[in-house]
Amino acid sequence: MASAKPAAEQKAMEGGEQEALDEMEKKVHKYSRGKAAYLGTLRDKKLKGQLAAREKLYGHSAKAAVQTEKWLLPTEGGYLEPDDDGLEKTYRYQQTSLREDVDLLSSRKPFDMILPLLGPYTLGYTGNGRYMVVGGRKGHVAMMDMLNLELVKEFQVRETVRDVAFLHNEQLYAVAQKKYPYIYNRHGTEIHCLKEHGKSLKLQFLEKHFLLSSINSFGQLHYQDISTGEMVANYRTGLGRTDVMRVNPYNAVIGLGHAGGKVTMWKPTSVKPLVTMLCHSGPVTAIAFDRGGHLMATAGVDRKVKIWDLRKYEVINSYAARAQSLDFSQKGLLACSNGSQVEIFRDTGGQDYKIYMKHRMVKGYQIGKVLFRPYEDVLGIGHSMGLSAILVPGSGEPNFDTFVDNPVETSKQRREKEVQSLLNKLQPETIMLNPNMIATVRPSRKKEKKTKKEIEEEMEDAVEAAKSIEFKKKTKGRSKASKRAKKREEEVLKAKRPFLEQHKENDGRPDKKQRVSEEIELPKALQRFAKSRQ
Amino acid sequence: MRVKVISRSTDEFTRERSQDLQKVFRNYDPALRSQEKAVEYTRALNAAKLEKIFARPFIGAMDGHVDAVSCMAKNPNYLKAIFSGSMDGDIRLWDIAARKTVCQFPGHQGAVRGLATSTDGDLLVSCGVDCTVRLWKVPMLKMVDTNDAIGDASQPSAVYTWKHAFWGVDHQWDGNLFATVGAQVDIWDQNRSEPINSFEWGKDTVLSVRFNPGEPDVLITSASDRSITLYDLRMSSPARKLIMKTRCNSICWNPREPMNFTAANEDTNCYSFDARKLDEAKVVHKGHVSAVMDIDYSPTGREFVTGSYDRTVRIFQYNGDHSREIYHTKRMQRVFCVKYTYDGTYLVSGSDDTNLRLWKSKASEQLGVLLPRERRKQEYLDAVKERYKHLPEVKRIVRHRHLPKPIYKAANLRRTMIEAENRKEERRRAHSAPGSMPVQPFRKRRIIKEVE
Numbered sequence: 001m002a003s004a005k006p007a008a009e010q011k012a013m014e015g016g017e018q019e020a021l022d023e024m025e026k027k028v029h030k031y032s033r034g035k036a037a038y039l040g041t042l043r044d045k046k047l048k049g050q051l052a053a054r055e056k057l058y059g060h061s062a063k064a065a066v067q068t069e070k071w072l073l074p075t076e077g078g079y080l081e082p083d084d085d086g087l088e089k090t091y092r093y094q095q096t097s098l099r100e101d102v103d104l105l106s107s108r109k110p111f112d113m114i115l116p117l118l119g120p121y122t123l124g125y126t127g128n129g130r131y132m133v134v135g136g137r138k139g140h141v142a143m144m145d146m147l148n149l150e151l152v153k154e155f156q157v158r159e160t161v162r163d164v165a166f167l168h169n170e171q172l173y174a175v176a177q178k179k180y181p182y183i184y185n186r187h188g189t190e191i192h193c194l195k196e197h198g199k200s201l202k203l204q205f206l207e208k209h210f211l212l213s214s215i216n217s218f219g220q221l222h223y224q225d226i227s228t229g230e231m232v233a234n235y236r237t238g239l240g241r242t243d244v245m246r247v248n249p250y251n252a253v254i255g256l257g258h259a260g261g262k263v264t265m266w267k268p269t270s271v272k273p274l275v276t277m278l279c280h281s282g283p284v285t286a287i288a289f290d291r292g293g294h295l296m297a298t299a300g301v302d303r304k305v306k307i308w309d310l311r312k313y314e315v316i317n318s319y320a321a322r323a324q325s326l327d328f329s330q331k332g333l334l335a336c337s338n339g340s341q342v343e344i345f346r347d348t349g350g351q352d353y354k355i356y357m358k359h360r361m362v363k364g365y366q367i368g369k370v371l372f373r374p375y376e377d378v379l380g381i382g383h384s385m386g387l388s389a390i391l392v393p394g395s396g397e398p399n400f401d402t403f404v405d406n407p408v409e410t411s412k413q414r415r416e417k418e419v420q421s422l423l424n425k426l427q428p429e430t431i432m433l434n435p436n437m438i439a440t441v442r443p444s445r446k447k448e449k450k451t452k453k454e455i456e457e458e459m460e461d462a463v464e465a466a467k468s469i470e471f472k473k474k475t476k477g478r479s480k481a482s483k484r485a486k487k488r489e490e491e492v493l494k495a496k497r498p499f500l501e502q503h504k505e506n507d508g509r510p511d512k513k514q515r516v517s518e519e520i521e522l523p524k525a526l527q528r529f530a531k532s533r534q
Numbered sequence: 535m536r537v538k539v540i541s542r543s544t545d546e547f548t549r550e551r552s553q554d555l556q557k558v559f560r561n562y563d564p565a566l567r568s569q570e571k572a573v574e575y576t577r578a579l580n581a582a583k584l585e586k587i588f589a590r591p592f593i594g595a596m597d598g599h600v601d602a603v604s605c606m607a608k609n610p611n612y613l614k615a616i617f618s619g620s621m622d623g624d625i626r627l628w629d630i631a632a633r634k635t636v637c638q639f640p641g642h643q644g645a646v647r648g649l650a651t652s653t654d655g656d657l658l659v660s661c662g663v664d665c666t667v668r669l670w671k672v673p674m675l676k677m678v679d680t681n682d683a684i685g686d687a688s689q690p691s692a693v694y695t696w697k698h699a700f701w702g703v704d705h706q707w708d709g710n711l712f713a714t715v716g717a718q719v720d721i722w723d724q725n726r727s728e729p730i731n732s733f734e735w736g737k738d739t740v741l742s743v744r745f746n747p748g749e750p751d752v753l754i755t756s757a758s759d760r761s762i763t764l765y766d767l768r769m770s771s772p773a774r775k776l777i778m779k780t781r782c783n784s785i786c787w788n789p790r791e792p793m794n795f796t797a798a799n800e801d802t803n804c805y806s807f808d809a810r811k812l813d814e815a816k817v818v819h820k821g822h823v824s825a826v827m828d829i830d831y832s833p834t835g836r837e838f839v840t841g842s843y844d845r846t847v848r849i850f851q852y853n854g855d856h857s858r859e860i861y862h863t864k865r866m867q868r869v870f871c872v873k874y875t876y877d878g879t880y881l882v883s884g885s886d887d888t889n890l891r892l893w894k895s896k897a898s899e900q901l902g903v904l905l906p907r908e909r910r911k912q913e914y915l916d917a918v919k920e921r922y923k924h925l926p927e928v929k930r931i932v933r934h935r936h937l938p939k940p941i942y943k944a945a946n947l948r949r950t951m952i953e954a955e956n957r958k959e960e961r962r963r964a965h966s967a968p969g970s971m972p973v974q975p976f977r978k979r980r981i982i983k984e985v986e
Contacts, residue, residue: 065562072560078539106541377539393539401561408547430572438571524964
């Protein structure tokens with residue numbers, strides 16, 4: 001009895017320790033970049049030692065990152081959890097009650113801006129989520145500071161505005177207008193007119209490469225380096241007009257959705273698309289990529305929203321729903337807009353996306369674009385009657401890195417970051433489907449040889465198939481039993497022949513000439529005579 | 535319903551007063567940094583380019599001698615002091631920091647051939663072709679400015695005349711002995727006017743001598759009969775001898791691995807040997823296009839510097855087969871002597887044009903005190919450069935050196951000749967009976983035999 005109690009205690013303690021260890025391992029996994037290399041097969045001891053030391057260092061740094069997490073990551077992420085009775089559903093929770101339940105500072109973040117005259121509106125955020133630029137279809141362009149909720153500049157371009165996009169920081173942004181895209185600075189001064197792009201429908205900016213890419217009404221994809229002004233690439237997609245374009249943040253590959261239901265992926269150094277996949281049986285209406293790079297969501301006119309695994313190019317999930325616009329948040333929530341309604345899905349484990357939140361705008365509003373604000377729990381909505389923002393708990397990354405994206409950066413920090421990012425500007429060649437390919441060794445293309453057994457099995461299958469061929473019934477004695485047997489034998493031989501040849505190759509038996517030279521060891525200079533005698 | 539959203543008050547994330555430092559927040563999550571490898575590669579490439587841009591190795595020349603500089607010696611007591619002897623018998627003590635002569639030691643009638651200091655730094659030994667060995671007391675180097683110090687001539691504390699001209703001298707580490715070489719090897723005591731011991735193995739002139747830094751009684755010499763000889767003072771006769779195809783001009787022990795030494799050979803290569811295993815060289819350091827005249831190890835033992843008759847100074851890794859760095863100027867002539875300073879940051883070369891030249895050992899290193907932040911940045915850039923050094927673009931930039939035209943052409947010519955030689959040998963091998971001409975590695979090819 002006396003010994004049982006400490007044993008139970010100890011067990012509980014061990015359980016606790018085990019849990020802590022598991023937790024630790026999970027966190028370490030987050031910081032480690034892939035599995036450690038297997039060094040068992042290496043024969044070079046020096047290299048093995050060096051690599052082992054390096055792997056150890058990687059492990060140490062991941063562990064150190066976990067241990068300092070407590071102090072380095074002070075902000076806790078947002079959440080929305082039902083009480084335990086199980087009757088409450090998160091998707092029944094309204095924005096009005098949400099606004100009452102959160103703190104004062106956050107309750108100021110959602111808004112509804114009614115601008116009925118110049119809509120529908122589209123919008124874009126800077127990488128750090130502090131500034132927002134909006135474009136009204138009828139020529140209204142405005143830039144706002146979302147931290148202080150101030151209008152920085154608004155102006156009227158007096159022609160159609162199709163899309164807006166920030167360049168590397170809030171100092172410059174591009175606007176796709178009636179005939180050409182233009183670049184404006186934060187004071188609304190026109191800096192450039194990019195005539196080469198033509199009548200562009202959609203703009204995307206690749207931050208690390210300083211490339212502004214656009215798709216125009218002829219289905220031409222342009223990449224322009226905005227630091228040097230050089231037109232890096234200009235490709236005809238050949239798949240018609242589209243305004244569905246999104247950049248994959250993981251590898252900077254551009255995804256385009258086409259009217260034929262195809263999705264193509266592009267990089268600036270290849271004329272042909274890297275990937276062409278048939279996703280829908282009707283026009284693709286929206287496309288979005290997850291930050292991790294392995295998930296893609298597409299929506300089509302065929303009333304399907306599909307989630308794809310980009311490693312296998314397979315559908316993970318397919319839902320019957322319409323969506324005009326899709327967006328993944330930093331933490332992996334998926335927002336779909338349909339008419340005047342926004343639905344937000346969440347991964348409930350095992351990549352099973354379930355509805356998480358729902359928001360209904362005033363009936364008759366047509367939502368054009370939904371976009372999550374980086375580093376905040378906010379979803380920006382551009383619709384036919386203006387702009388809105390709603391709170392989505394748990395959508396944004398709670399902890400920022402000052403040297404990656406800083407939502408509260410000063411002008412000095414911004415200037416410093418601009419210089420650094422220009423120094424680290426990536427060349428267009430570094431865009432590829434798997435960005436970790438850089439500095440790895442290309443695997444050899446040697447075809448794997450089949451073993452003898454495999455060849456034999458294949459041959460047997462082929463022979464069986466040849467035997468079971470049904471011959472046509474023919475007249476004039478051509479279908480006699482003997483003739484048919486002969487024919488069948490011929491078929492079997494025909495089926496066998498390629499395999500027998502393979503056998504010969506694989507046997508490794510050298511042909512006669514080589515055998516002679518092996519048997520008689522001649523000086524190199526005399527070998528040519530030995531060969532010619534054959 | 536439990537609910538929370540991200541809420542950052544600006545006060546917590548910005549500084550209170552403008553005098554405060556900016557707050558910095560870190561999140562090491564790899565998901566925030568996409569395309570890491572491409573970014574690192576770009577940084578490595580930029581670091582390699584910047585290193586090229588900032589490579590300014592030449593600091594200055596020290597002139598004063600009126601004839602070619604023939605030998606140098608470091609002073610273990612003063613980092614910034616160096617002795618140099620010239621072909622007209624002049625010996626000078628230099629202040630490297632001010633690049634001025636501190637004092638002169640007149641007396642030698644012919645060329646000074648060897649200079650050495652004792653380990654405590656109090657005694658300077660010089661010898662020359664006038665058959666004298668002179669011992670000098672090293673003056674205290676004043677810390678005051680040395681502008682008017684020149685002309686401070688000193689007298690030798692002892693002059694010993696001997697029967698043959700001298701070619702080199704070296705002082706024992708932690709002891710009173712020093713060795714001179716010429717027609718024979720003589721071991722002297724500081725306080726005796728005649729050598730206490732003499733060695734002779736063959737009749738040819740001995741060119742250089744070095745005491746082992748780890749074992750005070752072991753010394754090594756190279757002679758004009760193309761031999762390298764090991765001596766042990768505890769034995770009455772020389773220990774071992776190695777004969778090569780061409781002679782070695784100079785030898786230096788590795789101070790951190792004192793069983794290894796490197797010989798500067800007349801055939802443009804340097805050969806690193808393990809003194810316990812003389813039948814093959816550990817490494818052959820190639821690169822020079824003319825005879826290597828002098829060699830000196832860095833105090834860390836990871837690198838050594840060589841000076842050559844082809845008017846360049848090169849730095850090699852202790853295990854690298856090609857030079858890491860090549861230094862040359864328009865005005866520098868045949869280099870006769872080189873030294874690595876005791877802090878491993880500078881090189882001094884003495885050449886035929888009567889000047890001593892001062893170089894940085896790392897061409898693009900920033901001199902002076904580094905801020906911790908600058909140091910960390912440099913370490914990071916070195917690490918990424920190391921990681922991506924095999925990629926063609928980085929490799930090309932790091933490897934490339936501009937060479938003067940005569941050296942570039944001479945190197946090309948040498949390469950052609952070596953290739954032709956190899957081709958010829960290959961053909962000979964093809965035309966002879968199998969096994970009669972075994973392939974010999976280059977590490978063994980230049981060695982004739984080892985004599986016990």
